[in-house]
Amino acid sequence: MSEKPKLEDQFLCQEAARSLSEPLEEVEQINVEVQTDIGKIFQGRVDGVSLAGQGWVVQKKIRIQEINLQTDNIIVDPLSVILGxxxxxxPVNANIRIVLTEADINYALTSDMISGLVKKFRLNVDGEIVSFEPSEMQILLTGDGKLEFQG
Known part of the structure; x- marks a missing residue:
């Protein structure tokens, strides 16, 4: 028989999910599970956090299809939690898996933030350094573990 989560655990997980989703422009799904007990919470200690989400729009035109995060022990300043x-x-040890679709990547390439990062490349072509400025760049996921760039 599975144990029903305690009320304080449910509240903590809901508040964590709410806090994480606030700065996002859009969220299809967000699930947060905090592993701890009430005594540790007041000490600023958490045994671990699991986070799963889908369809996150982080900034205009920056979309994450899927995200999974797992941490081990976290120690925070309890006063900072009260202040929000x-x-x-x-430091925190964490494993994270982020999935972006081809459409998400190409849409992100049209954002001001990403296009500002890929303004100019310096390439060595047959021993000669050439400046390359991409425009209307697209990325194709070829299915064989490779990326194809078009622009």
């Missing part, structure tokens, strides 16, 4: 700005007291 969580500050970590120690």
């Amino acid at each position: 700005q969580i500050k970590l007291n120690t």
